[in-house]
Amino acid sequence: MPELVFFSGTMDCGKSTLALQIEHNRSARGLQGVILSRDDRAGHGKLSSRLGLVRDAVEAAEGMDMYAYVVDLITRGGRVDYVLVDEAQFLAPEQIDQLARIVDDLELDVFAFGIATDFRTKLFPGSQRLIELADRIEVLQVEALCWCGARATHNARTVGGRMIVEGAQVVVGDVNQAAEEVGYEVLCRRHHRRRMTSAAARAGALSPDVLPVSPH
Numbered sequence: 001m002p003e004l005v006f007f008s009g010t011m012d013c014g015k016s017t018l019a020l021q022i023e024h025n026r027s028a029r030g031l032q033g034v035i036l037s038r039d040d041r042a043g044h045g046k047l048s049s050r051l052g053l054v055r056d057a058v059e060a061a062e063g064m065d066m067y068a069y070v071v072d073l074i075t076r077g078g079r080v081d082y083v084l085v086d087e088a089q090f091l092a093p094e095q096i097d098q099l100a101r102i103v104d105d106l107e108l109d110v111f112a113f114g115i116a117t118d119f120r121t122k123l124f125p126g127s128q129r130l131i132e133l134a135d136r137i138e139v140l141q142v143e144a145l146c147w148c149g150a151r152a153t154h155n156a157r158t159v160g161g162r163m164i165v166e167g168a169q170v171v172v173g174d175v176n177q178a179a180e181e182v183g184y185e186v187l188c189r190r191h192h193r194r195r196m197t198s199a200a201a202r203a204g205a206l207s208p209d210v211l212p213v214s215p216h
C-alpha cells in the first residue's frame, strides 16, 4: 500500500542524509524517483547533506502543482516509482495535499523530510499539513543533542550565538554559523524556553549573575 511518510526531526539530525540514502538504495535496484527540494542551503535545485553528499533535485517552487508535475512526467512517457521531497516544511499546505493525491490517485510512495517547528516553536504550515495527512510520521533515530547533553527537540535562531525570537518564519541558514551571522542551534525544550544557547551558557558560567533563569 503506498504511503505518505513524514520523516521529521530538528535541524541537523540527518534528514537529508536519510533522504539521499533512500534514493541511493532505490536507484540501486532500478527504481526511478522524482527528487524534489525547496530552498536547500546548497542552492536551488539541490538536495544536500552535511555529510558532504549533494545531488541535483527539482526545485519545488512556490505555486508548483506537485500532482500535475508528476502526472505530466508520466504522460510524457517518464517513469516514476516514488516521490521524495526534502525541506518539506517550506511547502504550502495545498502542495502537501497534492502529495497526498499522488499517493492516493497515482499509487506512489511519497517520502517527505522536514523540520516540524520554527525558531519560535510554531509549526510550519507545510509541516502542520503533513502531520494532518501523513500515513506515518517517522522521528529520526539519530538524536541531535542540546549543549547540555539532553536530546535536542527545538530549533533556535541565533545572532552571534544569542537566541532571537523575532523575525520572518523562513530564513535559510545553518547551525554553527560564525559570530554576528544569523544561524541556528538545536536545544532541548528547557534551554529553548530559557533562551539559553551554548554561548549564553558559557557566558553564564563565566559570570553566574549575568543570566538569571526565569521560572516561566
Ligand SMILES: Nc1ncnc2c1ncn2[C@@H]1O[C@H](COP(=O)(O)OP(=O)(O)O)[C@@H](O)[C@H]1O
Pocket: 009, 010, 011, 012, 013, 014, 015, 016, 017, 018, 048, 049, 050, 051, 142, 144
Ligand atoms: N563530520 C561528520 N562526521 C560524521 N557525521 C557527521 C559529520 N558532520 C555531520 N554529520 C552527521 O550529519 C548529521 C546532519 O545531517 P543532515 O542530513 O545534513 O541533517 P538535516 O537534513 O536533518 O539537517 C548530523 O547530525 C551528524 O550526525
Ligand SMILES: Cc1cn([C@H]2C[C@H](O)[C@@H](COP(=O)(O)O)O2)c(=O)[nH]c1=O
Pocket: 010, 011, 012, 015, 016, 039, 040, 041, 114, 115, 117, 118, 119, 120, 155, 156, 157, 169, 170, 171, 172, 173, 174, 184
Ligand atoms: C528553525 C528554522 C529553520 N529554518 C531553515 C533553516 C534551514 O535552511 C532549514 C532547515 O534545514 P535542515 O536541513 O533541517 O537543517 O530551515 C527557517 O527558515 N526558519 C526556522 O525557524
